[in-house]
Amino acid sequence: MTFFRAENLAIQFGGLRAVDGVSFEVREGEVYSIIGPNGAGKTTVFNLISRIYDPSAGRVVFQERDITGVPPHRIAGLGIARTFQNIELFQNSTVLQNLLLGRHEHRRSNLFSEMLFLPHVRRMEVAHREKVEEVIEFLGLQHHRESRVSGLPYGIAKVVELGRALCTEPKLLLLDEPSSGLNPEESEDMAFWIEDIQKDLGITVLMVEHNMSLVAEVSDRVLAMNDGRVLAEGTPQEVQQHEAVIKAYLGG
Amino acid sequence: MRFIFKTDYDQDIRLLKHGGHAFWYGLLLVAVLLAPVAVDDYYIGQLTQLAIFAMAGLGLMLLVGYTGLVSLGHAAFMGIGAYTEAVLLERGVPFLISLPVSAGLAAAVGIVVGLPALRLAGIYLAIATLAFAIIIEEVLARWESVTHGFTGMVVEPISVFGYELSEGADFYYLSVGLLILIVLMSLNLLRSPTGRAMVAIRDSEIAAQSTGIHVAKYKTIAFAISAGITGLAGALWAHKLGFLSPESFTVLQSIELLVLVVVGGVGSIHGAIFGAVFVVALPQLLAVGKGYLPTNVADAPGLEAGVFGLVLVLFILLEPMGIYGRWVKIRTYFSLFPLYKKASFKRQKTYLKSERLR
Ligand SMILES: Nc1ncnc2c1ncn2[C@@H]1O[C@H](COP(=O)(O)OP(=O)(O)O)[C@@H](O)[C@H]1O
Ligand SMILES: [Mg+2]
Numbered sequence: 001m002t003f004f005r006a007e008n009l010a011i012q013f014g015g016l017r018a019v020d021g022v023s024f025e026v027r028e029g030e031v032y033s034i035i036g037p038n039g040a041g042k043t044t045v046f047n048l049i050s051r052i053y054d055p056s057a058g059r060v061v062f063q064e065r066d067i068t069g070v071p072p073h074r075i076a077g078l079g080i081a082r083t084f085q086n087i088e089l090f091q092n093s094t095v096l097q098n099l100l101l102g103r104h105e106h107r108r109s110n111l112f113s114e115m116l117f118l119p120h121v122r123r124m125e126v127a128h129r130e131k132v133e134e135v136i137e138f139l140g141l142q143h144h145r146e147s148r149v150s151g152l153p154y155g156i157a158k159v160v161e162l163g164r165a166l167c168t169e170p171k172l173l174l175l176d177e178p179s180s181g182l183n184p185e186e187s188e189d190m191a192f193w194i195e196d197i198q199k200d201l202g203i204t205v206l207m208v209e210h211n212m213s214l215v216a217e218v219s220d221r222v223l224a225m226n227d228g229r230v231l232a233e234g235t236p237q238e239v240q241q242h243e244a245v246i247k248a249y250l251g252g
Numbered sequence: 253m254r255f256i257f258k259t260d261y262d263q264d265i266r267l268l269k270h271g272g273h274a275f276w277y278g279l280l281l282v283a284v285l286l287a288p289v290a291v292d293d294y295y296i297g298q299l300t301q302l303a304i305f306a307m308a309g310l311g312l313m314l315l316v317g318y319t320g321l322v323s324l325g326h327a328a329f330m331g332i333g334a335y336t337e338a339v340l341l342e343r344g345v346p347f348l349i350s351l352p353v354s355a356g357l358a359a360a361v362g363i364v365v366g367l368p369a370l371r372l373a374g375i376y377l378a379i380a381t382l383a384f385a386i387i388i389e390e391v392l393a394r395w396e397s398v399t400h401g402f403t404g405m406v407v408e409p410i411s412v413f414g415y416e417l418s419e420g421a422d423f424y425y426l427s428v429g430l431l432i433l434i435v436l437m438s439l440n441l442l443r444s445p446t447g448r449a450m451v452a453i454r455d456s457e458i459a460a461q462s463t464g465i466h467v468a469k470y471k472t473i474a475f476a477i478s479a480g481i482t483g484l485a486g487a488l489w490a491h492k493l494g495f496l497s498p499e500s501f502t503v504l505q506s507i508e509l510l511v512l513v514v515v516g517g518v519g520s521i522h523g524a525i526f527g528a529v530f531v532v533a534l535p536q537l538l539a540v541g542k543g544y545l546p547t548n549v550a551d552a553p554g555l556e557a558g559v560f561g562l563v564l565v566l567f568i569l570l571e572p573m574g575i576y577g578r579w580v581k582i583r584t585y586f587s588l589f590p591l592y593k594k595a596s597f598k599r600q601k602t603y604l605k606s607e608r609l610r
Contacts, residue, residue: 075462089459091456093448101449104464114440122262125265126265
């Protein structure tokens with residue numbers, strides 16, 4: 001049984017075939033990276049998986065379930081979390097509030113019990129905070145717990161977004177350019193976290209990334225795309241040396 | 253170790269974060285309770301009005317300030333609450349039933365009005381709610397068999413188990429008591445998943461969706477709660493007015509509620525209270541000020557509306573966090589006194605300006 005599978009995915013924007021028949025499989029427990037020049041369609045693949053767009057053809061299968069027709073807000077509940085290329089955080093809330101939102105799918109209360117803040121709502125809030133605290137500790141965000149996100153440096157905000165995704169307790173984590181905008185030190189931290197997420201937390205990672213040294217460092221397998229199509233798939237070395245890939249990067 | 257952690261989280265969740273909070277809010281409560289003994293009837297009437305406006309404003313605050321959805325038609329929900337209350341009492345329905353039904357009907361209409369909110373945002377939503385308010389005003393005027401149209405209708409007094417509560421200190425305690433309940437309920441929601449989901453939608457719908465929030469469902473919930481609270485305030489307002497006519501719930505009043513929210517401070521419960529103080533006090537100040545103006549200016553029609561508009565614009569430009577924001581700054585200034593730096597409040601582009609009306 002395959003853990004995750006994209007079958008022949010395609011979508012057009014106007015006349016542009018942004019994604020054009022892309023298929024790949026992700027094995028449980030691996031770090032699988034998608035690389036490719038700007039505009040190759042990588043983010044669009046993520047948006048198809050998280051159901052922001054409907055594909056014009058193809059399907060997405062997660063744990064043997066076709067999720068191509070699932071509404072977008074159900075994706076997190078199925079165990080797929082994501083980050084965004086241009087950070088999407090709740091800017092006017094604190095880091096803690098942002099992370100608590102990652103717990104939304106784990107809530108066990110309704111409107112009326114919340115209005116009265118019944119004892120089980122309080123217990124649930126404490127339990128959420130315990131989980132959030134684990135993530136804060138894991139990512140070293142202690143100093144920023146009460147800070148408003150809008151005032152945070154870019155690198156920290158990026159980590160907060162990763163934290164929010166982890167708070168959902170995903171089985172599959174989609175990271176869209178986790179190291180873009182980070183300085184070399186922060187990128188190095190990011191590499192360690194991705195390894196820890198895979199090894200210690202046992203979460204499968206599907207990421208889009210430009211930084212080839214990061215890709216080579218953490219990925220088990222790599223998929224290269226250009227113009228909405230797959231160019232090559234294999235280990236980081238194989239893909240990096242693939243002729244079509246080199247040509248695409250040189251702008252051929 | 254674990255245990256210490258837990259009490260920590262509890263502190264994080266508690267409404268009163270520390271002893272200082274408990275002291276000041278306790279003092280405020282005592283002042284509120286003793287007010288009828290200390291001040292005369294006229295001011296108790298004003299305080300009652302303040303409590304009712306604060307409640308109506310709080311309803312709108314949850315929608316505008318916390319969910320990021322603008323409504324230019326909230327007086328209509330007050331109108332629905334007020335007329336439902338008056339009509340039910342007229343037909344002999346007891347107050348303890350008529351009041352929740354009034355709020356409930358306003359909430360139900362809120363759900364319907366919220367439907368366009370699932371597709372519209374910013375200024376387009378504002379226009380849709382404005383249109384709705386105009387329709388309701390029209391319905392109140394034309395549905396004469398129920399509302400008595402422009403003839404207006406008398407609101408029967410509140411009677412609970414034989415006690416009359418419609419006037420003076422009794423009605424004041426009823427209004428303030430309900431306001432306190434609604435404030436507590438709102439605070440509870442805001443520290444629970446539903447309130448967090450509303451704020452999430454305000455700040456980024458796409459991120460909200462990716463964490464599992466059903467955006468349409470929570471927008472609808474926000475509309476229902478908001479309309480229900482404002483409708484409840486409307487039902488109380490009916491008793492304060494004693495006599496209803498369609499002119500009691502005009503678009504101008506909707507704008508006044510929006511002024512309340514913006515001037516008080518978008519995105520804070522305190523803001524709804526401060527805003528209500530402003531909205532209740534301004535006409536009084538104007539009445540005093542008129543004595544000093546030349547008569548042709550003082551008697552100009554629309555002076556009050558004009559001043560409201562001007563204050564709204566000034567606040568949006570100069571103090572987007574409203575009176576509450578100003579208050580927080582002053583408090584911080586004194587607590588940091590010798591070390592205060594202007595940069596402590598480097599102005600953030602607030603969502604009010606940049607995103608709300610996109
Ligand atoms: N919502 C959209 N509407 C129109 N064009 C889009 C949209 N999203 C992406 N595109 C286009 O699709 C192509 C692939 O974009 P994207 O997936 O963001 O590339 P990248 O590989 O850099 O992440 C680009 O040419 C982009 O302009
Ligand atoms: Mg991209």
